[in-house]
Amino acid sequence: MAEYDYHHLHHVKEQSRSKKTLWVTLYLTLFFTIVEIVGGLLSNSLALLSDSAHMISDVLALGLSMVAIYLATRHPNARFTFGYLRFEIIASFLNGLALAIIAVGIFIEGIRRFINPEPIDFKLMLIIASIGLIVNIVLTFVLSRSMEEEENLNVQSALWHFIGDLLSSVGVIISATLIYFTGLQWFDPLISMVIGGIIFAGGSKIIKESYMILMESVPEKFNLDEIRKDIALVEGVEDVHEMHLWAISTDHYSLTAHVFIDNKIQPFCIILAINETLKDKYGIEHSTIQMENASIHPHGEYGKEFLRHQEEKHHEHEHEHEHEHKHEH
Structure with missing residues (x-):
């Protein structure tokens, strides 16, 4: 070595x-x-x-x-x-x-x-x-x-x-x-x-x-829910879970998270965007983000729930679309 x-x-x-x-x-x-x-x-x-x-x-x-x-x-x-x-x-x-x-x-x-x-x-x-x-x-x-x-x-x-x-x-x-x-x-x-x-x-x-x-607790200056929301706002991110944030030492932070992503967007671009968000907004430079597909990495019931929600959203969306279509005619 x-x-x-x-x-x-x-x-x-x-x-x-x-x-x-x-x-x-x-x-x-x-x-x-x-x-x-x-x-x-x-x-x-x-x-x-x-x-x-x-x-x-x-x-x-x-x-x-x-x-x-x-x-x-x-x-x-x-x-x-x-x-x-x-x-x-x-x-x-x-x-x-x-x-x-x-x-x-x-x-x-x-x-x-x-x-x-x-x-x-x-x-x-x-x-x-x-x-x-x-x-x-x-x-x-x-x-x-x-x-x-x-x-x-x-x-x-x-x-x-x-x-x-x-x-x-x-x-x-x-x-x-x-x-x-x-x-x-x-x-x-x-x-x-x-x-x-x-x-x-x-x-x-x-x-x-x-x-x-x-005890690996989340440092006081960070709000985990806020960071989760910011990651979720990145284009292509559909869900954030398994998230950990801890301090190695004073002012030395690490973050890990799993995200379900939109398959149409390049995973590298999503990782880059998440890393930039974390660095610019929170000063977190050490992050490990794992890209996942809910049907392949279901995390037990979690992925199934997520997919169910996605489908419901999809149906609602289609329903609205049909509704608008009828109005036009």
């Missing part, structure tokens, strides 16, 4: 911008995670530690995203005919799952700290949280700039992580300030639980999106 399988050349994603962005964010995050864990342990602040747990999940998320992006540039082969585009979705799913689990962990620890509060070194907590805030602002800015150029569920999930981080850094700073002025230690677990809630919301959103793609 040759290195490339030329039948599948388009299932590749080049994402140079996303790649650069993710490398930068990965290094910065890794560095700051270490700072935050050390700071969290020294100052005994749960908010800081929960923030660092969040940061670890970010490092994991970014790592997965990097792998996904590198795999997406690998060409399809005889076994993986769609290339490795799907890995992006699996990575996002695991990512979302990691976020949700971390959120639950933070909640449990927060409740534990509510019951028996622990002393906190708020000055250290404040310094580290402030550094964290600056790092997060920079990263969020960099990632959102990258998102404007390339839609990517991975960069999007990384962005979600950082928006969560930004909020939690702000939360940690507020909590450190409140502890300083009021001496009430329970602000720390309270803020960490709020952070947990935010992380959970982000995680479940990512889980839902990737789950829908893994």
Whole structure:
């Protein structure tokens, strides 16, 4: 087998911008995670530690995203005919799952700290949280700039992580300030639980999106009935059935359908017209259309029903014709 399988050349994603962005964010995050864990342990602040747990999940998320992006540039082969585009979705799913689990962990620890509060070194907590805030602002800015150029569920999930981080850094700073002025230690677990809630919301959103793609559901931006009608409007198409539309990865869609056609029109012309309709109107470039004759491919009862309808229409048409004929005479 040759290195490339030329039948599948388009299932590749080049994402140079996303790649650069993710490398930068990965290094910065890794560095700051270490700072935050050390700071969290020294100052005994749960908010800081929960923030660092969040940061670890970010490092994991970014790592997965990097792998996904590198795999997406690998060409399809005889076994993986769609290339490795799907890995992006699996990575996002695991990512979302990691976020949700971390959120639950933070909640449990927060409740534990509510019951028996622990002393906190708020000055250290404040310094580290402030550094964290600056790092997060920079990263969020960099990632959102990258998102404007390339839609990517991975960069999007990384962005979600950082928006969560930004909020939690702000939360940690507020909590450190409140502890300083009021001496009430329970602000720390309270803020960490709020952070947990935010992380959970982000995680479940990512889980839902990737789950829908893994379940081969019709992507939200498409309306299957509408597409079916548009295909049916193509000259020569008499019926559309067995239709499937799914996403391989973000912005990479495939469609298959069977159509009963008018035998008087060249099938190639019909296929061309359908492909052009799908591409121009919906941006779907990978479609497989199977031409059928209802009497040869009846699909069980379906074809028989269709033929019955056609005959009834035909009779009605003839009937009208005779009627008009009589009127003329």
